[in-house]
Amino acid sequence: MEPKGTFEGKKILAVDDERDVLEVIAEQLEGAHLITASDFETAKQVIESEPLDLVILDIMGVKGFDLLDLARERQLPAVMLTAHSVTARSFQRAIDKKAVSFLPKEELSRLDELILEIFEELARGRTHWTKLAQRLGPTFKRLWGETWEQIKFPQDPNISW
Numbered sequence: 001m002e003p004k005g006t007f008e009g010k011k012i013l014a015v016d017d018e019r020d021v022l023e024v025i026a027e028q029l030e031g032a033h034l035i036t037a038s039d040f041e042t043a044k045q046v047i048e049s050e051p052l053d054l055v056i057l058d059i060m061g062v063k064g065f066d067l068l069d070l071a072r073e074r075q076l077p078a079v080m081l082t083a084h085s086v087t088a089r090s091f092q093r094a095i096d097k098k099a100v101s102f103l104p105k106e107e108l109s110r111l112d113e114l115i116l117e118i119f120e121e122l123a124r125g126r127t128h129w130t131k132l133a134q135r136l137g138p139t140f141k142r143l144w145g146e147t148w149e150q151i152k153f154p155q156d157p158n159i160s161w
Contacts, residue, residue: 006116007032010053015043016081017061021105025056028111043067052076054118057099059090068097077122077159079103079115088147091140095154101128107136126157 011033014025022036035050037043040063047055047070055071057064059082071078080094083105094102101118103111114135118128133153141148 006119007112009033010119011035011051012054012056012115013037013043013046013050013052014056015062015064015067016056016058018058021058021081021108024108025111028108029115030112038062040067044070047071047074047076054079054115054122056081056115058082065093065097068094068099072098077118079118079128081105086143088140088144088151092151095129095152100159101132103132104136104139121157122159125159127154127159129153130157 007029008031012029013035014022015037016022016025017038019038022038026034026036035046037046043062044067047067055067055076055078057067057071057078057080059065059080064080068078068080077100079101080090080099081103082090086104091102100122103114107114117131121128121131130153137148
């Protein structure tokens with residue numbers, strides 16, 4: 001894995017209503033210019049006014065999918081992060097709304113390597129969905145069974161915004 005210094009120069013917004021989650025994100029993304037928000041209105045203001053390299057959005061508690069819409073309007077890459085909404089439906093919704101990835105909070109201890117991987121894919125002009133399916137597919141299959149096989153991934157992993 002690359003050193004954490006790889007986040008130098010990256011401006012990232014992390015949105016979650018749980019302070020401890022924001023603290024873990026800050027630890028994992030050491031070196032990044034990290035902006036945190038714990039509510040919808042604050043996050044909305046940052047999305048609308050700041051140039052960002054990535055937006056990390058909790059689904060529950062902060063209206064994550066509404067914030068995803070705002071991020072997409074500004075052509076900002078967004079990752080959905082969740083614990084309670086790790087469902088096939090929310091996963092598919094993230095794909096359909098053009099998030100670049102979807103991360104369960106259970107993977108927070110590996111957030112730095114996952115975000116590095118996302119930045120590598122973004123630099124290549126691609127979303128992270130293919131890599132995510134390879135990396136976490138077995139986890140999702142265990143959670144959702146056959147439903148995992150019904151997920152409709154983007155036909156072309158290239159970013160088209």
